[in-house]
Every structure is written in C-alpha cells, then in structure tokens.
Amino acid sequence: MLRRRIFQFFMIYALGIALLFALKYALGLSDYVVPGPAEIGRTASVYAGPYLLAVLNTLAVAILGHLLSIGLATAVAILGRLTAWVGSFIRTAAYNIQAYPIVAVAPIIFILLGDGLGSRLLIAAMICYFPLLLSFIGIFSEPVAEIEHFYESTQRMTWRLQVKIRAFENIHKISTVVVGSATMAMVGTIVAEFIAATAGIGYSIRIALYQSDLAKILVALFLIGVGTSLYLVSLEGLGAALQARFKRS
C-alpha cells in the first residue's frame, strides 16, 4: 500500500512538473517565472534538509490537530444526536463556526494564543473537523434499529452502548472519513503556519513567496506530498487493522 501510494504521488508530482517545464520552454519563460531543472536541483540540495525538518514539524502538529478534531467531532456528534435543545444548539454553533473563513478567524486566535503550537493546533483542528462532524452526526444520529430494539425492549440501553453500537455498525464509514480528513488537517496546519506561525513548512513557503522563489515552493510541495502520503498510508493501515479486530471480536 505504501509503495503504491508513494508511486502514485510521484506520478502526479512528475506530471505537474512536466506541465510546468512544457509551459516554460514553449513560452520561453525565465527561471524567475518557472525555474529550470538545474535551479530546482540546486535549491533541493540546499533546502531539502531544513524543509524536511519543517515538514516533520508540520506533520506532527497536523496529527495532533487531527486527533483533537476527531475527539471534538465525536463529542459534538454524541451531544448533537440528542433531540433536546442543547443538541440543536451545539449543532448550530458547530455549523456557524465552520462558516467563518479561517483567514478572518486566525488573527483572533493568534492574538489569544500567540503564534506558537496552540494556534497551529487549533486552526488545523478547525479546518479538518467539519467533514468529521458531518459524518459523525450522521452516524451517531442514525439508529441501528434491529440491534438497538433488543436492548431497548430489555431496558438495558445506555447512551454509551448506543454510541458503541452505532460506531461498530459504521466502522467502515468512520475509517474512510478519518483518512479523508487527514489531508485537511495537513492543509489546516500549513494555512495556520502561513498566516501567522513562525515554524513549519507553511512558514517556509511564506518566506519563499516573499522572495518569489518557485523552486523552493516546488521542493516544499514535494516533501509535503511525501509526508502526507506516509500519514495517509499509516491511517489506512490502522483503520484496516481496527476493522479486522472488530470483525474478529
């Protein structure tokens, strides 16, 4: 799975680069607009090391933010499945918060939390939690009638048991949405770093943009792609292992 995923990413990246080179040579563009292979090679030899560290930094924050958003979405979905006023209020609040553009909210977060880890984590979580929330609300609000009926008629149903039943019956859906939202966690972290942090690959990209250095950005994108692919493969592996374990039990 890992090899396939990495190979697919290399294919996409190579296609993108080939397209840029085709444009460069067809239009006779300078290295300033589209860097040539030699320029990219030189940049990679100098910046691959520091950028790799920056990507690992970003990836670590993205994973933490992703975990935070999974926890948050689970909690909101469990509360949101209530038909009571509180559940409805939580759902509305969650939708409204998501409706705000993150670039407008981010400066407020940075004023409150500073430009350190906390802000990056929160923004990453805010960006990736919504697809999780939508799926989780759907999953936890939908009764599994044929199983729940038994526990309800025997008056052994508790809210914990209800959540467990619904999660177990939809484990494949949960696994898919968790993997899908991982990419958004990475994007969210990079956006946060781009807007205001002073570490991570988003911050490096911002500096490269100030310097109009597309070669640096291409190197950064390559490393981000590799890092994201590795994280997705790990999540897919973890999801498959969990499903297998549930089926066995």
Next chain:
Amino acid sequence: MKQALTIFLMVIFLFACGQKEKLEDVGYRLKWLYNVSTVGDLYADAQGYFARNGLKVQVKPGGPERDALKELELGHAHFGVASADQVFRAVAKGAPIVVLAQLFQVNPLNWIYRPDRTPFTSPKDWKGKTIGVTFGGNDETIMRALMARYRIADVEVDLFSVRYDYTPFYEGRVAFWPLYLNAQAVIIGNKLAQAGERFDFVSPDRLGVKFVANSVVTTRQMVANHPDTVKRFLSALLQGWRDALDPRNEDQAVRVLAQMDRETPEAVVRRQLTVTRELMLPAAGVAFGEIDVDAWKQTAEIMAAQQLIPAGLPVESVLVTGLGPPP
C-alpha cells in the same frame, strides 16, 4: 422621405463613431492594493491622461499574491510596479525586465518606536532590543544591511517575525516595528497619539541605506518593439503623479482615491498624501520619476552582500533612463 433622412443620419453617426481614434489597450499591474501609494496611477487614469495619449489603461491592483514582474513576462500586463529587490531577483534569474522610472525617491519603509521606552539615537541602541522584521521580506534585507553597516551582530538583537497584527508592538513586546511611513504609520500613529503615547520613526534612508522602492517596469521587448507606447504611457503616468501630488489638486486626488479605496477615511488619506509628497517628490532640478542610479547600485550591493542575488549584476543595463520628461 422622413424615414430615409433618419436612416441617413444614423449611417452618418455610425460612420463618425467608427472614425473615432481607437485607444490602445494596455495592462498595468500595481505592486499593492489601491492605497495612497497608487494615487498617481489612478489619477492619470481618472483624469484622462492615458486616454489623451491614445491609451486605454487597465490599472489593476497588486497584492501579496500578485507579482507584476511575472505578469509582464507572461504577457498578462504591459507595465507594472515593483521594488528594486523584486527587479534584481527577477533579472538575476534571466527575466527580461527593465526599469522606466522610480516613483519613490525615498523608501517609505521605516521602523516605529516609543522614544520614552526605547530611546534611539543610532542603530547601536538596537543592541539587546527586539526588532520586528518580515522574514523573507525587503524589511529584513534593509534591517540586515543596517546591522552590517553599523556592525551589529545577529546575536546582539532579537529579530521578531512580524505579520499584519500589531499587538506585539502595542503590548511593548517588540520595541521597533516596520511599517510604511506614508500608509500604516499615519493610522498607527493616530492610535498611539490617542492613547497618549509618544512615538517616532527610524528611517533607513537617513541612516545611509538607500534601498529603492516602487518603480515602473516593463519588458525589454516592450521597449524595443513598442517604444512609442512606452513613451506615451510613461509621459501620461508621470504627469498623473505630478498632478496628484500637487497640493492644489489635493481634493481631486483624494476623491479619485476614495472611489477605489473606500476603507480609508478622507482625513487619513489627506495626511498620507502629505507624507507621500515628501517621499516621492525629487529635489529641485530633478525630474519626477528620475532613476537614482546610485541608490539602485547600493540596493544591488546590499542584496549581493546578503547572497540574495549574485554579485556583479549589471545594474545600469536594467535601468532605462532618459525616457521621462525634463524636470
């Protein structure tokens, strides 16, 4: 008979319209969003200076994601505004860019500080202080040039990464904060004055670092293949700038800018315009827009010393002088 006469008149009218001189379409990409630093560009357009020179100019705002130099090379614009550091970075990578005129005679980038908390008499006073810079931006380059000039080592100051949010400066965590004297300085100065705080500015130019800011640029091909268009554009543009900065035209200039920049109050724009005049108008006997070759050379030296561009870049070959009107 009456119907025939009407048709005849309509034909004559259409013919007359067709005979009207067709304006040449030109794209002009600014460096930043519409603000006081673009007032002359907008004035030349609004007052019909371009049209009188046979040009229909689309004055497009710039911004953080817009790079006029790339647009010139890609053919999306014919003229643009860029700072010297952008020009040198592009030329060092083979971009066929040339400079036609220099708008700011003095770089508007300054550092604001509170003299009662952090007195400043020379850059030596920066030692041990926290100074804001945009890493990767031209303010970092200018600050490093100042530090090199006054022999201040990196470890002797604390460089703080700044963004759009001024809170670290308001809170006093950062003692010196970079801003543009003719734009944000007026607004931030207002806030500090209202809070009863004293403030002042450090000007790199006065400390001997001349780092050229906004200049008018185009491609070598444009100069070679369309010299007449270049001359007509530049003539109208510089006339627009001169008139926009003329105090007698201030009301008109403010009105023109207000149509494009509705966010900035008129009183602020008027004060910004006064500062802009001081930074843009050249010394007596020097034509508006004249290129300060020595300043361009110093900018290149600064960037080469910081290894941002290769040493020995042929600076003068990038500068097209003598196109503008006489002083």
